[in-house]
Amino acid sequence: MTTSKLGDYLRARRDQVTPSDVGLPQDGRRRVPGLRREEVAMLARISVDYYLRLEQGRERRPSPQVLDALSDALLLDEDGRLHLYRIAGMAPSQRAEGGVERAGPELLTMAEMWDRTPALVLGRAYDVLAANTLGRAVFPHLRPGANVLLAMFLDPSVRQFYADWEYAAGNAVAGFRFLEGARPDDPRIQEVLRKATEGSREFARLWKRRDARGKSDAVKRLNHPEVGELALWMQTFDVRSAPGQQLIVYHAQEGTRTADALRLLGSLAATGSGRGGDVPRSP
Secondary structure: OOOOHHHHHHHHHHHOOOHHHHOOOOOOOOOOOOOOHHHHHHHHOOOHHHHHHHHHOOOOOOOHHHHHHHHHHOOOOHHHHHHHHHHOOOOOOOOOOOOOOOOOHHHHHHHHOOOOOOEEEEOOOOEEEEEOHHHHHHOOOOOOOOEHHHHHHHOOOHHHHEOOHHHHHHHHHHHHHHHHHHOOOOHHHHHHHHHHHHHOHHHHHHHOOOOOOOOOOEEEEEEEOOOEEEEEEEEEEEOOOOOOOEEEEEEOOOOOHHHHHHHHHHHHHHHOOOOOOOOOOOO
16 A cells, blocks of 8 residues: 555654544544544544545645645644654655754853853754753753753663653653654765664654654753752754754753752762763864
C-alpha cells in the first residue's frame, strides 16, 4: 500500500482523537482506538473517498481549505497545523545546513549576566551549543556538545533526573518531530534520529505517535543530584540571528525552595565546587 508522511500523520492523529472529544456518540463496537475515517471526513466536510486517498498517499496535494478543515477535525493546535502544512508541501521547508553550529558570542555574554537564570542555547537538532554557568550547574547532563534527545533516551541517569520522565520524553520527541518537519533533509537531524531510533525502543514507540509541537512555556520538575527537587518555569525564544537555534531560559518564583537552590548552585558553580563549575562556557 502506498504511504506518505501526510497519510501517516493523519492516521496517527485520528487514532488519538476519541468520538467524545469532537462531540460524537461513543458506541461499544469500535475497532479503532480513535476516530473512523468516515468520521474525520464528515467533520472535515470532505468525501470519505478523498480522505482515504489522503491517508493512503494517493493524494498528496490537498488545498489549504482542506488542511484547515482537517486541522479542526483532528483538534490540532497551531504547531500541529503548521506541521500538517509542512508535510503536505504547503509551507516552505527550511534549508538544510552544513558545518559546525555555534552560538553567537553576544548571546553567550548576555546569558552569563543572568546569575539566577539557567539558560541553554540549542541548535537545529537539539544539540547543546552553549550554556551559562547556572545552566551547566542545573543540567549536568546537558553540557555543550551533548544532545537533548540522545541524552533523554540513551543516558540511564536522566530517568531519575526528571520527576516525570515519560512526560518530558514525550515533549522532547514531539519537539524533535516539529524540527524534522521544518528541515526534513538536514543531515544532523537525520543522524540524531537514526541514533535515537537504533538505541531506544522507547524513542521508537513515542516517534510512532507522530506528535509534533515546538517547545512552549512549561514547568520542569527535576531531581537534581546536589540540591534535590526543583520546579523551574521554562520559556523558549527563537534566535533570529541564527535560524534554527533556540534560547531556553528557566526561572524560579522568588521565595520558593527552588529559588534558594538556584542561588546555592550558582554559588557552588562560581567557586568551582559544584558539578558545573569546571565546564567551559561554549563548545
